[in-house]
Amino acid sequence: MKLITAIIKPHRLDPVREALTGIGVEGLTVTEVRGFGRQKGHTEIYRGAEYTISFVPKIKLEVAVPDKLADGVVTAIEEAAKTGEIGDGKIFVTDLKSAMRIRTGETGDDAL
Amino acid sequence: MLVNAARPAALVALALSALLLAFPAAAAEAKIDGANTGWVMTATALVLFMTVPGLALFYGGLVRAKNVLSVLMHCVAIACLVSVLWLVLVYSLAFGDGGSMNQWIGGLGNAFFAGLGADSIRARTTLPESVFFMFQMTFAIITPALIIGAFVERIRFAAVLLFSALWLILVYAPVAHWVWGGGWLAEMGVKDFAGGLVVHATAGVSALIIALVLGRRRGFPKEMNPPHSPGMTMTGACMLWVGWYGFNAGSALAADGSAGMALLVTHISAATASLTWMAIEWIRGGRPTLIGIVTGTIAGLATITPASGFVGPVGGLVIGFLAGAVCYFAVGLIRVRFKIDDSLDVFAVHGVGGIMGTLLTAVLAAEMFGGMGLGKTSIGEQLWIQFVGVAAVVVWSVVLSFVIIKAVNGIVGLRVSEREETEGLDLTDHGERSYHL
Numbered sequence: 001m002k003l004i005t006a007i008i009k010p011h012r013l014d015p016v017r018e019a020l021t022g023i024g025v026e027g028l029t030v031t032e033v034r035g036f037g038r039q040k041g042h043t044e045i046y047r048g049a050e051y052t053i054s055f056v057p058k059i060k061l062e063v064a065v066p067d068k069l070a071d072g073v074v075t076a077i078e079e080a081a082k083t084g085e086i087g088d089g090k091i092f093v094t095d096l097k098s099a100m101r102i103r104t105g106e107t108g109d110d111a112l
Numbered sequence: 113m114l115v116n117a118a119r120p121a122a123l124v125a126l127a128l129s130a131l132l133l134a135f136p137a138a139a140a141e142a143k144i145d146g147a148n149t150g151w152v153m154t155a156t157a158l159v160l161f162m163t164v165p166g167l168a169l170f171y172g173g174l175v176r177a178k179n180v181l182s183v184l185m186h187c188v189a190i191a192c193l194v195s196v197l198w199l200v201l202v203y204s205l206a207f208g209d210g211g212s213m214n215q216w217i218g219g220l221g222n223a224f225f226a227g228l229g230a231d232s233i234r235a236r237t238t239l240p241e242s243v244f245f246m247f248q249m250t251f252a253i254i255t256p257a258l259i260i261g262a263f264v265e266r267i268r269f270a271a272v273l274l275f276s277a278l279w280l281i282l283v284y285a286p287v288a289h290w291v292w293g294g295g296w297l298a299e300m301g302v303k304d305f306a307g308g309l310v311v312h313a314t315a316g317v318s319a320l321i322i323a324l325v326l327g328r329r330r331g332f333p334k335e336m337n338p339p340h341s342p343g344m345t346m347t348g349a350c351m352l353w354v355g356w357y358g359f360n361a362g363s364a365l366a367a368d369g370s371a372g373m374a375l376l377v378t379h380i381s382a383a384t385a386s387l388t389w390m391a392i393e394w395i396r397g398g399r400p401t402l403i404g405i406v407t408g409t410i411a412g413l414a415t416i417t418p419a420s421g422f423v424g425p426v427g428g429l430v431i432g433f434l435a436g437a438v439c440y441f442a443v444g445l446i447r448v449r450f451k452i453d454d455s456l457d458v459f460a461v462h463g464v465g466g467i468m469g470t471l472l473t474a475v476l477a478a479e480m481f482g483g484m485g486l487g488k489t490s491i492g493e494q495l496w497i498q499f500v501g502v503a504a505v506v507v508w509s510v511v512l513s514f515v516i517i518k519a520v521n522g523i524v525g526l527r528v529s530e531r532e533e534t535e536g537l538d539l540t541d542h543g544e545r546s547y548h549l
Contacts, residue, residue, distance in 0.1 A: 044338050046403050047457060048444040051338040 001096035001112065002070040006061040007035060007089040008081040013059050019080040020063065023072050026112070028063040039087030058089060064096055066109045145238035148366045152239055152247050155362025159250035162355030163257050164191050170348030170410070171261055173341040174403075174456050178536025179265045180340065180546045186260045186269075190276050194253045197280055200224060202252060203245055205285040207293045215296040218289050237365050247362060248288075255284055255311045261456030262319035263526075266329050266533050269541045270524040278516045279318065287314055287505055301489065302501035303473050305374065306363035308418025308466040309505045316463020317506050318513035319454055320446075325517045326526055328453035330533055342402045349406035353382055356413045360420035370484075374420040377428030378413065384429050385412025388436025407461065411439035414465035419473040424482030431472055439465055467502050474498045 008016060013030065020028060034055035041054040065073050074091055082088055099111040168187035172180045194202075201223050208218030221227055225245070232241035239247075256276040263272070290297040291304050304310060329336075339345060360378040364371035389408025390400045398404075415435035416428060423431065442460035446452050454460070474494035477483035486494050520526060527533075532540040539545060 045398050046338055046401060047407060047447075048440070049333070049336065049447055051336055053338075 001099055001109065002065055002067060003094045003096040004061075004063050004065060004070065004073050004077070004091065005094070006077050006081065006091045007033070007058050008061060008077070009083065009087060009089060010057055010059045012081040012083070013061075015080040016061065016077055019076040020073065023076055024069065025063055025065065025073060028061055031060045031062075033058050033060045037087070037090070056087065064099055064112050066112055142233040142235070143238055144233055144240055145366070148238045148368075149240060149243055151367035151371065152243050152362055152365060155358035156243070156247045156250055158355045158358025159247070159254065159362065160191070162352050162359065163187055163250070163254045166348050166351030166355050167254065167257055167260075168348065169344050170352060170406075171264065171345075171456055173344030173346070173348065174261075174339045175264050176337050176536070177340040177546055178538055180344075180538065181544050182269070182537035182541055183260065183264055185542055186272050187257050189269075189273060190257045190260070191253045193273060193277060194256065194280055195249060197277060198245075198249045198252055202280055202285050203248065205281070206252070206288040207244075207248065209294075210289070214294060215299070216289070217286055217295070218293055239365060244365070247365075248292075251307055251311060251359075252280060252284055252288070255307075255315050256280055258311070258315035258458055258462055259319045259322065261458040262323040262454050263326050264455050265537065266326065266527055267537075268525055268528055269537075271520050271526045274524055275322075275516060275520045278520070279513065282516060283314055283318065283509055283512045284310070287508065290504070291501070297501050297504065300500065301494070301497050303422055303477065303494070303498065304418045304470060304501065305421035305473075306360045306417045308415075308470040308473070309501055312414045312417060312462040312466025313470065313502065313505050314509045316459045316461070316466055317509040319458035320452065320463065321510055321513040322517055323452055323454040323459075325514065325521075328451075329455065330530065332453045333447070333451055339403055346402050346406050349409055353409055353413065356382070356417075359413075360417060364421060370421055373424070373484075376425055377423055377431075378416050378420050380425060380428035381416035381432035381435065382409050382412040384432025385409060385415070385436035385439075388433050389440050392437060392440050407443075407457070408436045408440070411435040411461050411465050414462045415439070415469035415472075417466065418470040419476060422473050422477035422484050424476075424484070426482045427472075427476035430476060430481075431469060434468065434472065435465055438468060467506070470502055471495065471498050 017028070035058050036054060036056055039056055041052060041056060044051045044053060061077070063073060070093060074093065077091055098107060100107045101111040164187055168184045171187070172183045175183055204220055204222035205218050208220070208222040210216065210218045213219070228241050230240070230242065233239065234241045234244035237244060256279055259279070260272070288310050289295045291302055291310050292298065302309070356378055357375055361371045361375040364374055386405050386408040389411065390405045393404045394400045412432045412435045416431050419427065419431055439461050442464040443457045446454055446460050447457070474497070475481065475491055477486055477494070478491050479485045517526070528537065528540060
């Protein structure tokens with residue numbers, strides 16, 4: 001099993017969700033995060049004082065998939081989340097040691 | 113002959129004069145006017161609304177989320193504290209008869225509303241004294257509340273209470289007495305219709321002193337956080353705008369043409385100052401912000417306050433324009449150039465605005481500028497009179513505020529600890545969290 005974590009631009013969330021459900025992903029988790037990479041923050045000015053906002057709002061997506069789906073998921077996220085501009089985000093793939101569905105006790109691929 | 117024809121007329125005239133001389137009180141007897149009283153009672157509600165919740169929301173939106181409750185708390189607590197002190201002591205000091213000392217301060221004769229009752233009429237008005245008491249009280253409430261802006265996010269709550277109480281008694285009461293209570297500035301002819309000196313200059317100048325003594329917030333000026341809720345600030349500013357109708361037009365103490373004109377010039381000044389501030393922000397390469405435009409509104413309202421009963425519509429336009437422009441640059445001067453952490457710009461907006469408006473009154477009140485006229489005084493003479501008023505009020509505020517701040521620091525301590533400041537006053541001073549998200 002693989003745990004795929006993606007940081008994407010907030011407005012790409014819906015396209016990504018649609019792309020993933022389209023290839024058979026049955027669940028995912030979304031968190032609102034802030035961060036920066038090559039896309040630096042911006043400056044706001046209130047009453048003549050400058051405030052440097054270093055962090056940019058992003059969405060973190062986490063989805064656990066069987067090994068055979070992993071590459072497809074990465075491609076789907078990449079295509080749906082890309083805008084071509086700085087700040088599109090990153091995708092990380094990590095090995096998932098175990099998974100369990102709480103309600104039924106199923107483990108392994110059956111839990112995903 | 114003529115004498116024969118004139119005699120009956122002369123006799124009638126003589127009789128009438130005798131009657132009038134015999135009953136002078138009849139010609140000048142104090143009466144309560146229902147329309148005037150109704151208006152001033154309404155104005156009282158409007159001005160109270162300016163503090164709770166107008167100013168509270170205006171200031172609240174400008175601070176960080178972790179401190180918003182502390183700001184709201186300061187406003188409510190000060191409103192309550194001032195109300196009680198007003199009855200117990202301060203109304204008498206400000207508006208009572210000080211006898212031989214009346215040039216400087218009222219006496220204690222009306223403490224606890226002693227000597228006054230439901231039927232008392234305030235001298236030289238057509239209002240019940242209770243209504244005059246209440247109307248003036250709402251001014252006494254908002255003035256120390258304005259100062260909150262200087263010490264937000266790092267002040268101890270006990271210090272807020274103690275400072276506000278002492279300041280009310282030692283700064284507000286005397287100045288109110290000098291300008292409005294029949295004191296020496298009133299006798300000199302200082303024109304302050306609704307509080308450019310009594311409210312805005314005192315609060316603005318005192319705020320600056322506190323900001324200097326208290327010291328800057330941690331992270332000022334390099335690592336600052338923007339206002340946590342510009343929407344909340346706009347809501348408060350709009351409440352202040354509407355409430356100011358009561359503040360200025362109510363100060364006519366009558367429902368008449370002078371109140372109507374005060375209403376007009378107040379509003380025009382607010383609108384003009386808002387547009388001016390917005391334009392300057394925009395032209396200087398920034399974007400026209402909501403915080404900016406509503407700050408302009410408040411600057412316009414503060415600056416017109418002393419002039420509101422004396423100038424005409426064009427005067428309102430001029431004052432609004434100058435308010436928006438001068439206060440805009442004053443903010444930058446204090447905060448960026450001098451790096452003084454008068455956190456919510458009390459001095460730049462209210463201090464500078466109130467003082468500027470007080471001086472402009474001398475010029476724009478003249479009939480040639482559409483004003484209500486200066487009587488026999490020349491513009492130059494009135495300008496000098498206004499200047500003396502400004503100087504006296506500023507010096508008194510500076511000196512007394514400094515003394516009070518130092519005393520309060522010694523008694524309860526002014527500033528929270530570094531840890532408390534980082535965690536936020538809502539949690540550390542009040543044990544509450546503003547948003548449970």
